[in-house]
Amino acid sequence: MAAFSYPSYLIRASSNTDSHDQNKQKLNNIRINGTSSMSSMKPDTLSQPAGVASTYNSFTSVNGNSITTEELRQNIPTKKRSVDPHRQGLIIEGGVGYRQTVVIRSYEVGPDKTATLESILNLLQETALNHVWMSGLLSNGFGATHGMVRNNLIWVVSRMQVQVDHYPIWGEVVEIDTWVGASGKNGMRRDWLVRSQATGHVFACAISTWVMMNQETRRLSKMPEEVRAEISPWFIDKQAIKKDCPEKIVKLDSKARNMDSNLKTIPDEILESHKLSTIILEYRRECGNSDIVQSLCNPDEGGILEDGLKHKNGISLNGFSLASEILEGSGLLCNFEKVSLRYTYLLQVKGERGNEEIVRGRTTWKRKMPSKPFTT
Amino acid sequence: MAAFSYPSYLIRASSNTDSHDQNKQKLNNIRINGTSSMSSMKPDTLSQPAGVASTYNSFTSVNGNSITTEELRQNIPTKKRSVDPHRQGLIIEGGVGYRQTVVIRSYEVGPDKTATLESILNLLQETALNHVWMSGLLSNGFGATHGMVRNNLIWVVSRMQVQVDHYPIWGEVVEIDTWVGASGKNGMRRDWLVRSQATGHVFACAISTWVMMNQETRRLSKMPEEVRAEISPWFIDKQAIKKDCPEKIVKLDSKARNMDSNLKTIPDEILESHKLSTIILEYRRECGNSDIVQSLCNPDEGGILEDGLKHKNGISLNGFSLASEILEGSGLLCNFEKVSLRYTYLLQVKGERGNEEIVRGRTTWKRKMPSKPFTT
Numbered sequence: 001m002a003a004f005s006y007p008s009y010l011i012r013a014s015s016n017t018d019s020h021d022q023n024k025q026k027l028n029n030i031r032i033n034g035t036s037s038m039s040s041m042k043p044d045t046l047s048q049p050a051g052v053a054s055t056y057n058s059f060t061s062v063n064g065n066s067i068t069t070e071e072l073r074q075n076i077p078t079k080k081r082s083v084d085p086h087r088q089g090l091i092i093e094g095g096v097g098y099r100q101t102v103v104i105r106s107y108e109v110g111p112d113k114t115a116t117l118e119s120i121l122n123l124l125q126e127t128a129l130n131h132v133w134m135s136g137l138l139s140n141g142f143g144a145t146h147g148m149v150r151n152n153l154i155w156v157v158s159r160m161q162v163q164v165d166h167y168p169i170w171g172e173v174v175e176i177d178t179w180v181g182a183s184g185k186n187g188m189r190r191d192w193l194v195r196s197q198a199t200g201h202v203f204a205c206a207i208s209t210w211v212m213m214n215q216e217t218r219r220l221s222k223m224p225e226e227v228r229a230e231i232s233p234w235f236i237d238k239q240a241i242k243k244d245c246p247e248k249i250v251k252l253d254s255k256a257r258n259m260d261s262n263l264k265t266i267p268d269e270i271l272e273s274h275k276l277s278t279i280i281l282e283y284r285r286e287c288g289n290s291d292i293v294q295s296l297c298n299p300d301e302g303g304i305l306e307d308g309l310k311h312k313n314g315i316s317l318n319g320f321s322l323a324s325e326i327l328e329g330s331g332l333l334c335n336f337e338k339v340s341l342r343y344t345y346l347l348q349v350k351g352e353r354g355n356e357e358i359v360r361g362r363t364t365w366k367r368k369m370p371s372k373p374f375t376t
Numbered sequence: 377m378a379a380f381s382y383p384s385y386l387i388r389a390s391s392n393t394d395s396h397d398q399n400k401q402k403l404n405n406i407r408i409n410g411t412s413s414m415s416s417m418k419p420d421t422l423s424q425p426a427g428v429a430s431t432y433n434s435f436t437s438v439n440g441n442s443i444t445t446e447e448l449r450q451n452i453p454t455k456k457r458s459v460d461p462h463r464q465g466l467i468i469e470g471g472v473g474y475r476q477t478v479v480i481r482s483y484e485v486g487p488d489k490t491a492t493l494e495s496i497l498n499l500l501q502e503t504a505l506n507h508v509w510m511s512g513l514l515s516n517g518f519g520a521t522h523g524m525v526r527n528n529l530i531w532v533v534s535r536m537q538v539q540v541d542h543y544p545i546w547g548e549v550v551e552i553d554t555w556v557g558a559s560g561k562n563g564m565r566r567d568w569l570v571r572s573q574a575t576g577h578v579f580a581c582a583i584s585t586w587v588m589m590n591q592e593t594r595r596l597s598k599m600p601e602e603v604r605a606e607i608s609p610w611f612i613d614k615q616a617i618k619k620d621c622p623e624k625i626v627k628l629d630s631k632a633r634n635m636d637s638n639l640k641t642i643p644d645e646i647l648e649s650h651k652l653s654t655i656i657l658e659y660r661r662e663c664g665n666s667d668i669v670q671s672l673c674n675p676d677e678g679g680i681l682e683d684g685l686k687h688k689n690g691i692s693l694n695g696f697s698l699a700s701e702i703l704e705g706s707g708l709l710c711n712f713e714k715v716s717l718r719y720t721y722l723l724q725v726k727g728e729r730g731n732e733e734i735v736r737g738r739t740t741w742k743r744k745m746p747s748k749p750f751t752t
Binding site: 070072073074075076086087088101103105106107113122125126129133142168169170171172173196197198 | 450
C-alpha cells in the first residue's frame with residue numbers, strides 16, 4: 001500500500017530539531033523487524049502556487065457531489081479493480097498481489113542498452129502506487145489510504161534492498177509483481193519481482209519496510225486500527241528475497257576513503273565497467289532540498305583487499321586508485337571477476353549538534369556483460 | 377522514422393575540428409526548410425566494455441540464422457505491425473501514422489502533480505522510436521532504418537519546437553499521435569500531438585526537422601535513394617503546429633544578462649511560479665560529455681520590458697532581479713499575466729578558434745495554474 005519512495009522534490013528539510021529528537025524517542029517504542037532506530041524521509045507540505053484558475057482546475061458538480069476536474073482526470077478508483085488496460089495491470093496472488101507489464105523505454109536505458117538502476121527504482125515506485133490505485137484504497141496523496149489521510153498519516157520508508165541479477169534491455173517486455181505483508185506490529189513490507197515476460201527469468205527482486213508518520217508533527221505513528229482494517233486484508237506472507245539476513249551497515253566517519261560533497265562516490269572506472277548488483281539503504285532521518293549534505297564512501301575491507309590482490313606497483317586495488325587500464329594491463333581481471341566490489345556509504349547533514357545521519361547504504365558491483373552498443 | 381533526440385549519454389565530443397569545418401561546408405549544400413546552417417548532435421560510437429559472456433549475450437541459432445539473444449529479447453518486428461498491445465500502440469492515419477496511449481507515471485510529475493517538460497520530451501522520443509518499431513524498418517540502432525545502417529547513416533535533429541498548452545497530471549491517460557513528412561529534399565519532419573484520452577483536448581504539440589549524418593565521417597549526407605524508398609511511403613503532409621513561421625533566434629554574446637557554467641539560466645522564482653509554454657531549439661554543432669560548455673541567457677526585450685512594467689522601486693521586471701514576492705506584494709501580477717515571459721539562449725563550447733555554437737534556443741513561460749499539491 002506504499003510508494004517505494006517519495007520523489008526527491010518532495011523531500012523537505014525539517015526546521016525543527018526538537019521534532020527529530022521526539023522522533024528518535026518515539027522510534028524506541030516502535031520496533032520494525034528488529035530495527036530499533038528509525039529512518040524517515042520528510043515529504044513536507046508543498047507550497048501551492050497562486051495563479052489563475054482555468055477550466056482544468058475549476059470545480060464541477062457531478063451527481064450532487066463537488067469533485068474537482070483533477071479527480072475526473074486522474075480517475076482514481078473508489079472500489080477494487082482487477083484489471084487496468086491502460087496501466088497493463090492485473091490483480092494476482094488470489095486477489096491481493098499486483099502484476100504490471102511494462103516495456104523498457106528508450107530513455108530508460110544507458111549506452112549499453114540496459115535499463116539504468118534509476119529506471120528500475122522508478123518502475124518499482126510506479127507499480128507500488130498502481131497496486132494501491134487498483135485496491136480502491138488510494139486517497140489524494142502519494143500512496144496514502146483514505147484511513148491514513150483521515151489520520152493525517154503518510155508512509156515513510158525505513159529500509160530498501162534491491163538485487164539486480166540481469167538488467168532488462170531497451171524494448172524488452174518485463175512483468176513486475178508486487179505485494180505487501182506485515183512488518184512487526186506497526187510496519188508494512190513491500191516486495192517486488194521483476195521478470196522477463198517471454199521467459200519468466202527473474203531479472204531483479206526487491207524488499208522494503210515502511211512505517212507511518214504524522215504529516216504535521218513529523219512523528220512516527222502506530223498503525224491506527226482503521227488503517228489496519230484497510231490494508232491487512234492485502235497482506236501475504238511471501239518473500240521476494242528468500243535469505244534476508246540483514247548485516248549491520250557500519251557507520252562511516254571522517255576516516256572514510258572518499259568524502260565528497262558532490263555526492264559522486266564511485267570511481268568512473270568502476271561505473272564504466274561494472275553494474276550495480278545489490279543496493280541496501282537504511283533511512284534514519286529526514287533531509288530536504290535546503291540541507292547541505294555530505295556523502296561518505298568506503299570500499300569494503302571484506303571485498304578485494306582480503307583476497308590479497310595488490311597491484312605489482314604497490315597500488316591497492318581496493319579503492320579509488322583503481323584504474324581499469326591498470327587492471328587490464330596487469331592481467332588481474334580474471335582474479336578480479338571472482339570478487340564483487342563492495343562499498344559502504346553514509347549520507348549526513350550538518351545539524352545543530354554535529355552531523356546527523358540521513359541514510360546508510362551498501363552496494364555490490366559486478367562486471368558488466370558485453371553488449372552490442374547502439375548503432376549511432 | 378527518427379527519434380526525437382539522442383540521450384545525453386550518447387552525445388560525445390568530436391576530437392576532429394576539421395570534420396566540423398567539413399560539416400559546415402556540407403551544410404551549405406543542403407538546405408532544410410530554409411535553414412542554411414545545419415545543426416547536429418554527435419552520438420559517437422560507444423565503447424564496448426570487455427567482460428564475461430553470459431547466457432544473455434551468447435549466440436543462438438534459430439532456423440539456421442545466427443541471431444543474438446539480444447535480438448530475441450528486443451523482438452524488433454521485421455514487417456509492419458498495426459497494433460502492439462504492450463506498447464499500447466496503433467497504426468493510424470491510413471496506415472502511416474502512430475498513436476500510443478500512455479498513463480502519466482508517478483515519477484514523471486513535479487510537486488504540482490503535472491508532467492515535467494522532460495517527461496513530455498521523453499514520451500515524444502519514445503513514441504517516435506515506437507513508430508519506427510511498428511513500421512518494420514527499425515534496425516539495430518537508435519531509430520535508423522535498415523537502409524540507413526547499410527549506408528552507415530544516423531539521424532540528427534536540426535530543429536525542435538514544442539508547445540505545451542496544458543500539462544497532463546499524474547495518472548492521466550494521454551494519447552500521443554506522431555507522423556513524418558518530407559522536409560526539403562534531404563530532410564524529414566516529425567510532428568506530434570498529445571491529447572487527453574478522455575476528452576480529446578490537445579495538451580501539447582511538437583514539430584521537428586531531421587537530417588542524416590555519416591556515422592564515421594560525421595558529415596551530413598543526402599538521403600540515399602534506398603532510404604527514400606523506405607521512408608517516403610510514410611510521409612504525409614500534415615502540420616501539428618499550423619502557423620509555423622519560425623522567427624530568427626538572435627545569437628547571444630557576452631552582453632547576455634546571464635552567463636552560467638552550471639547551465640541554470642532561469643531564476644528560481646520563475647521556475648516555481650511558471651511553466652514552460654514553448655521551447656524552440658536550433659542545433660548547430662555537435663558537443664559531448666568531455667566538452668566544457670557555457671550557457672548564455674537573456675530575458676526577451678520584446679517581453680515585459682516593452683510593456684513598460686517597472687517596479688515602483690525601480691527594479692526592472694525584465695530579468696533576474698524579478699522576485700515573485702515583489703510582484704505579488706505590489707499587485708503587479710494582473711498586468712504580469714498578460715505578458716509571457718520569454719528568454720533567448722545560447723549554448724556554446726570552447727573551440728580552438730573561439731567559442732562555437734551548439735544550440736540556440738527560445739522559451740516562453742506562462743504562470744502556473746493552481747493545483748492541489750500532493751497530500752504527503
